[in-house]
Amino acid sequence: MGRYVARRLLLTIPVLIGASFLIFAMVYALPGDPIRALAGDRPLSPAVVAQLRDDFNLNDPLGVQYLKYIGDLFQGDLGTDFSGRAVKDTIARTLPVTVKLTAVAVFFEVVIGIVAGVLAGIRRNGYFDNLVLVSTTVIVSIPILVLAFVSQFVFGLQLGWFPIAGTSEGLYSYILPGLVLASGSLAYVARLTRTSLAENLRADYIRTARAKGLPRRTVIVRHTLRNSLIPVITFIGADIGALLGGAIVTESVFNLPGIGREVYDAIRQQEGAVVVGIVTLLVFFFIFFNLIVDVLYAVLDPRIRYD
Amino acid sequence: MTERQQQDLLHDEVQAGTQTGLASPSVDVTSDRQNSLWSDAWKTLKRNPLFWIGGVFGVIFTLMAIAPQWFARGADPRSCDLANSRDTPSAEHWFGFDQQGCDYLANVVYGARSSLIIGVTAVLVVLLLGVVVGAIAGYFGGFTDGLLARIADIFYGLPLILGALVLLRVGPSTDIPIINTRGPGAVALALALFGWMTAMRLVRSQVIAVKSSDYVAAARAMGASSPRILVRHILPNAVAPVLVYATITIGVLIAAEATLTYLGVGLQRPAISWGLQIDAGQDLLRTAPHLVLFPSLILTLTVMAFIMMGDALRDALDPRQRA
Numbered sequence: 248m249g250r251y252v253a254r255r256l257l258l259t260i261p262v263l264i265g266a267s268f269l270i271f272a273m274v275y276a277l278p279g280d281p282i283r284a285l286a287g288d289r290p291l292s293p294a295v296v297a298q299l300r301d302d303f304n305l306n307d308p309l310g311v312q313y314l315k316y317i318g319d320l321f322q323g324d325l326g327t328d329f330s331g332r333a334v335k336d337t338i339a340r341t342l343p344v345t346v347k348l349t350a351v352a353v354f355f356e357v358v359i360g361i362v363a364g365v366l367a368g369i370r371r372n373g374y375f376d377n378l379v380l381v382s383t384t385v386i387v388s389i390p391i392l393v394l395a396f397v398s399q400f401v402f403g404l405q406l407g408w409f410p411i412a413g414t415s416e417g418l419y420s421y422i423l424p425g426l427v428l429a430s431g432s433l434a435y436v437a438r439l440t441r442t443s444l445a446e447n448l449r450a451d452y453i454r455t456a457r458a459k460g461l462p463r464r465t466v467i468v469r470h471t472l473r474n475s476l477i478p479v480i481t482f483i484g485a486d487i488g489a490l491l492g493g494a495i496v497t498e499s500v501f502n503l504p505g506i507g508r509e510v511y512d513a514i515r516q517q518e519g520a521v522v523v524g525i526v527t528l529l530v531f532f533f534i535f536f537n538l539i540v541d542v543l544y545a546v547l548d549p550r551i552r553y554d
Numbered sequence: 555m556t557e558r559q560q561q562d563l564l565h566d567e568v569q570a571g572t573q574t575g576l577a578s579p580s581v582d583v584t585s586d587r588q589n590s591l592w593s594d595a596w597k598t599l600k601r602n603p604l605f606w607i608g609g610v611f612g613v614i615f616t617l618m619a620i621a622p623q624w625f626a627r628g629a630d631p632r633s634c635d636l637a638n639s640r641d642t643p644s645a646e647h648w649f650g651f652d653q654q655g656c657d658y659l660a661n662v663v664y665g666a667r668s669s670l671i672i673g674v675t676a677v678l679v680v681l682l683l684g685v686v687v688g689a690i691a692g693y694f695g696g697f698t699d700g701l702l703a704r705i706a707d708i709f710y711g712l713p714l715i716l717g718a719l720v721l722l723r724v725g726p727s728t729d730i731p732i733i734n735t736r737g738p739g740a741v742a743l744a745l746a747l748f749g750w751m752t753a754m755r756l757v758r759s760q761v762i763a764v765k766s767s768d769y770v771a772a773a774r775a776m777g778a779s780s781p782r783i784l785v786r787h788i789l790p791n792a793v794a795p796v797l798v799y800a801t802i803t804i805g806v807l808i809a810a811e812a813t814l815t816y817l818g819v820g821l822q823r824p825a826i827s828w829g830l831q832i833d834a835g836q837d838l839l840r841t842a843p844h845l846v847l848f849p850s851l852i853l854t855l856t857v858m859a860f861i862m863m864g865d866a867l868r869d870a871l872d873p874r875q876r877a
Contacts, residue, residue: 393850393853511817530711
């Protein structure tokens with residue numbers, strides 16, 4: 248196991264470097280001269296411009312710029328944006344919002360997704376099963392953008408149950424955006440639980456458990472569910488990484504000052520250092536949670552051996 | 555062996571100047587055995603309501619993209635009268651009017667074309683990239699496979715919307731053809747560039763699964779070249795899963811296109827697009843909600859049509875799911 252984890256960690260490095268370089272190369276091909284834009288209407292003196300260009304390494308070729316960036320990165324320095332704020336501080340300010348949003352989304356995935364999946368899986372082809380099948384198909388088909396606006400309109404404006412924007416009402420303001428962000432994964436969790444449960448219910452050990460007279464409830468909760476939830480838990484784990492990076496639209500529509508909206512603003516305002524810093528962090532999260540999930544798989548399912 | 559593989563094998567034998575008899579078994583086991591994968595699949599498909607609902611919507615929206623004037627009830631999306639600004643739906647004008655007083659039904663209907671063109675084009679590029687890279691990785695294995703898998707991992711780490719967002723924001727100032735146009739081609743290409751990895755993995759795994767089978771070994775023994783083995787003997791086996799994936803992905807990429815356009819990096823005015831309509835309507839959500847709700851509804855139904863057809867295809871083509 249230790250060797251497997253070490254090998255996976257080593258494989259992470261080229262992927263992380265490749266992804267950050269990809270973004271770096273795209274971002275630093277950005278249009279316009281950010282230094283000139285910084286100066287506004289009154290042009291800076293050539294000496295100041297030269298100094299600033301030098302400070303931000305804008306005169307070096309792309310490869311050298313990138314190496315300098317990576318060098319700073321390993322010393323914990325993510326650079327500053329063009330108005331002098333440290334990217335690290337920007338991330339520290341916005342990440343908690345996105346983490347809260349992701350936590351709320353995962354909570355809904357677990358509670359609603361698994362409960363719906365279990366109820367559907369117990370009685371395959373029953374009324375509730377068909378209801379879950381149809382509703383998950385519909386939910387998966389609604390683009391996040393549409394779901395965000397429609398729920399904002401219905402539950403925020405029409406019914407007035409939830410705030411429509413901002414984080415002023417604490418955790419309560421995260422409920423609606425959290426549900427919207429979770430929707431696609433929630434439907435997938437329900438389907439995964441249903442299929443997995445229905446498959447395990449046909450297994451020999453379940454027949455044995457029934458034959459020795461255990462109550463139905465015990466058979467389902469203690470025997471079937473435990474095994475059925477392994478793929479579900481691993482999916483949710485991997486999804487955390489994806490949700491953290493997938494919140495651009497949700498955060499924009501609901502006006503949450505999180506990392507997704509920050510990176511969107513940075514892309515529009517050509518804040519290269521912020522874009523590269525945040526995206527590299529998001530890629531790291533994505534890879535990290537996938538690694539955890541693979542290890543978790545071996546822990547939960549003793550049939551899987553990595554060594 | 556299917557009839558096609560028989561013919562291919564025969565062709566390879568003739569090329570190699572051998573006659574092994576493999577290509578012409580004395581007992582034809584294929585003739586009146588059970589049906590092929592595809593006729594079985596069609597039988598299952600015919601009985602699936604999901605397929606019919608998705609199919610009917612799919613045909614409607616395709617027609618809408620080809621000939622929007624049939625659906626616009628005689629209105630021209632570009633002839634507007636400010637007197638009608640933001641009027642609500644009526645019997646005459648089913649979807650009402652937008653801010654500029656243009657008939658909204660006509661605008662929403664004319665939006666189908668760019669969405670469908672981008673969705674289908676992007677998926678075709680995804681398939682091209684996925685099949686070529688996946689086939690090379692799976693067939694040659696070893697170092698090539700490892701390298702291509704790492705490259706795919708790099709792209710996997712970047713969320714689709716985020717990657718396409720950065721590329722399209724930068725695009726117009728670069729001199730990369732297509733990407734610098736701000737048109738539908740740029741959006742389709744950006745989506746494909748950050749979305750080809752799953753198709754590649756699908757094809758790769760299919761190729762690895764089929765590579766070691768006897769008929770591939772037979773073709774190789776007769777001296778068929780690598781490209782020929784790949785195209786004739788291996789890739790046809792990957793068609794079923796790739797077809798399912800492609801159908802669903804058209805829907806997913808149409809949604810992604812609307813999102814990118816909404817975020818301001820996709821299609822630009824004066825193009826007619828659902829993403830632009832939702833973007834223009836969002837500030838009026840309080841006073842004229844129909845401006846957001848109608849394009850949203852049609853966008854959702856379009857995405858749903860492709861996802862439903864894809865789901866139904868998967869149920870029909872995957873024998874393991876058959877009870």
